Amino acid sequence: MSHERDPKRDGLAVARRRFLSAVAASGAAAGLTGLVRPAQAANPDNLPPNEPEWARVLGPGVDDRGYGLPSIYEKHVKRRWVPWLTASSESTVNFTPLQDLHGFVTPNGVCFERHHSGRAEIDPEDHRLIIHGLVDKPLMFTVEDLKRMPSESHFYFCECAANSGMEWRNAQLNGVQFTHGMVHCVHWTGVPLRVLFEQTGLKPNAKWVLAEGADGAAMTRSIPMEKALDDCLVAYAQNGEALRPEQGYPIRLVVPGFEANMWVKWLRRLEVGDQAWYHREETSKYTDLLPSGKAYIFSWVMEAKSVITFPCPEKPLNGPGYYSVRGLAWSGRGRITRVDVSFDGGRNWQTAKLQDPVYPKCLTRFEIPWRWNGERALLVSRAIDETGYVQPTMYELQKVRGVESVYHNNGQQVWEVKPSGEVENVRLRYVNA
Amino acid sequence: MSVCATSMRKLFAGCALLVLAQAAPAAAEDLGLGVVPTPEQIAGWDKDIRPDGVGLPDGSGTAEEGEPLYLEKCAYCHGDFGEGVGRWPVLAGGFDTLSEQWPEGRPEKTVGSYWPYSSTLFDYIWRAMPFPEPKSLTPDEVYAISAYILYLNDLVEYDQRLDKTNFAQIEMPNRDGFIMDPRPDVPIPEKPCMKDCPVDTTVIGRAGQVEGATPGEDVQPAGIEMYLGE
Incomplete structure (x- = not known):
């Protein structure tokens, strides 16, 4: 049997070649923007006592932009990806620029993307949601049907199970965007699954729901009925506007507190069954391999986690003095109740202030004042949630899970602040001395 | 749903729990939205397969x-x-x-x-x-x-x-290789240490020294494997 292939054999081969060359091109586009922007010198002509240039002209009118865009001076605030991490740009992830965000809401345009077969662009007129299986009456809905139903709106974080997955073995990526940027938090609006299942009715043995996406990857996950009826939504809006295509337009599943892979985008089908399906994404992927060779399966909940977003490798300090140290904390089990911050690598801790509001299964902003004396410091944060769970050190986590489990790394992040003000992602030994 | 009638729910708490866990409330108003899909419409999309072989097509x-x-x-x-x-x-x-x-x-x-x-x-x-x-x-x-x-x-x-x-x-070699999620699996301190905690803060890894890992440097990482999956 010859393994030679004739590339001119048919049209499919052409399509495949085009696909492969696109892969090659994306691999070549590795160089991305520098992380630390050099301080820009101000133009003295625009500073007091002079009248700046924008004070002496007529600006564009209200007909200039039907849909607003960020200032041209905020172009560095964008999603970035790590080209070497995966085989292609269609089945990979990019990262939320946490270092440039404020409060706890993620703007729609910079919510991290994780696709398995590229971004689907769907005409909502041509989209349907079918609910079938162990129901009294299967139903098929249009997007307009869903929008006519009783709705709910909630803030929830959405975190990929592989967030911080590259940091299991050691400190590897020097930026909070890359170590923690597979998370976002928006205000979701949609129909509770409970309402949809009230319409279809459920058979007594209805224990599981299979959610399927309409994209090429036909993403599927098995979701326990208990969770489906508790707080899951079929969402059609984020932060007050329609979902973005990269977030599943026209509809996606919202599974609060659980790993983002279950939040099936471009949702087209919900099948009710009496057992789990054990599909690819819940067996070969999204299972947590341990040093014993066994793996956790159905590890859905995202445990409490936190990270300091200022300072961070992308946002160094500018000389000694006063700084408001800030970060984000979240837990898939409920509310964050406390965040402690250490400036000496975890020897001594102070409790940070949590900014209102503090919602369950939602990013929570914390802040603590710091007067930096210009000496080397090791900044760490530690989240505690309403169940009493305490975010572990990497050492404690690795002791149980080893370094090959890829998913669910919620270990404490350490930033080293150098006398120069630069910040580096470092790993501490942390064995109890 | 048929297991627990509404009147029974008031009598048996256990039964009520079962209802909450497994089925939607019975007496929901029919909103009259959506249509019943035809068997052909369902079959066209219902192509998933279960471990017991349910869903496998002819061929x-x-x-x-x-x-x-x-x-x-x-x-x-x-x-x-x-x-x-x-x-x-x-x-x-x-x-x-x-x-x-x-x-x-x-x-x-x-x-x-x-x-x-x-x-x-x-x-x-x-x-x-x-x-x-x-x-x-x-x-x-x-x-x-x-x-x-x-x-x-x-x-x-x-x-x-x-x-x-x-x-x-077909019997797969790793059929018994999985454990139901037992988390929280890392011991949780009842009272997290706040002062003079006995930890070794020696730096054992620096991301700044992992050449080519962080985007912005146009180099493939040398000697490190950080496979995320696909």
């Missing part, structure tokens, strides 16, 4: 029939022998590697070494592969390509014919 295939199909439609990413090209998934081998840990070794999670059910292989190829042309394969082609991948893992014979009667019966 059949052998590894022998699958080999040329695999070489044409799969090998450009997965390699002629399932060894994987570049960072595309490895499909074969990796047996006895699951307990290996960096830096001494690394686990190789393949169809043969890791996947607990053969049904998952059929389901995934059937609904999502080949990567640039998903949902383009016929049932016979999926049986044949699946058989070839199982053959690369020494799990079926080259001429063994697979169909819906025997596909789900």
Whole structure:
């Protein structure tokens, strides 16, 4: 049997070649923007006592932009990806620029993307949601049907199970965007699954729901009925506007507190069954391999986690003095109740202030004042949630899970602040001395 | 729902719990939205397969029939022998590697070494592969390509014919390799230490020294493996 292939054999081969060359091109586009922007010198002509240039002209009118865009001076605030991490740009992830965000809401345009077969662009007129299986009456809905139903709106974080997955073995990526940027938090609006299942009715043995996406990857996950009826939504809006295509337009599943892979985008089908399906994404992927060779399966909940977003490798300090140290904390089990911050690598801790509001299964902003004396410091944060769970050190986590489990790394992040003000992602030994 | 009538729910708390856990409230108002899909509409999308084989379509295939199909439609990413090209998934081998840990070794999670059910292989190829042309394969082609991948893992014979009667019966080596999520699995301190905590804060790793890892430097990382998956 010859393994030679004739590339001119048919049209499919052409399509495949085009696909492969696109892969090659994306691999070549590795160089991305520098992380630390050099301080820009101000133009003295625009500073007091002079009248700046924008004070002496007529600006564009209200007909200039039907849909607003960020200032041209905020172009560095964008999603970035790590080209070497995966085989292609269609089945990979990019990262939320946490270092440039404020409060706890993620703007729609910079919510991290994780696709398995590229971004689907769907005409909502041509989209349907079918609910079938162990129901009294299967139903098929249009997007307009869903929008006519009783709705709910909630803030929830959405975190990929592989967030911080590259940091299991050691400190590897020097930026909070890359170590923690597979998370976002928006205000979701949609129909509770409970309402949809009230319409279809459920058979007594209805224990599981299979959610399927309409994209090429036909993403599927098995979701326990208990969770489906508790707080899951079929969402059609984020932060007050329609979902973005990269977030599943026209509809996606919202599974609060659980790993983002279950939040099936471009949702087209919900099948009710009496057992789990054990599909690819819940067996070969999204299972947590341990040093014993066994793996956790159905590890859905995202445990409490936190990270300091200022300072961070992308946002160094500018000389000694006063700084408001800030970060984000979240837990898939409920509310964050406390965040402690250490400036000496975890020897001594102070409790940070949590900014209102503090919602369950939602990013929570914390802040603590710091007067930096210009000496080397090791900044760490530690989240505690309403169940009493305490975010572990990497050492404690690795002791149980080893370094090959890829998913669910919620270990404490350490930033080293150098006398120069630069910040580096470092790993501490942390064995109890 | 029929298990617990509304009146019974008031009498038996346990029954009420069962209702909450398993079924939606009974007396919901019919909103009159949506339509009942036809059996053909459901069947057109309901193509998923379960571990017990439910959902497997008619048709059949052998590894022998699958080999040329695999070489044409799969090998450009997965390699002629399932060894994987570049960072595309490895499909074969990796047996006895699951307990290996960096830096001494690394686990190789393949169809043969890791996947607990053969049904998952059929389901995934059937609904999502080949990567640039998903949902383009016929049932016979999926049986044949699946058989070839199982053959690369020494799990079926080259001429063994697979169909819906025997596909789900194939015993996968890692069938018992999974544990239901036991988290929280890391010991939780009752009162987290706040002062003079006994920890060794020696720096043992620096991301700034991992050459080429962080975007912005146009270099492939040297000597480190940080495979996220695909």
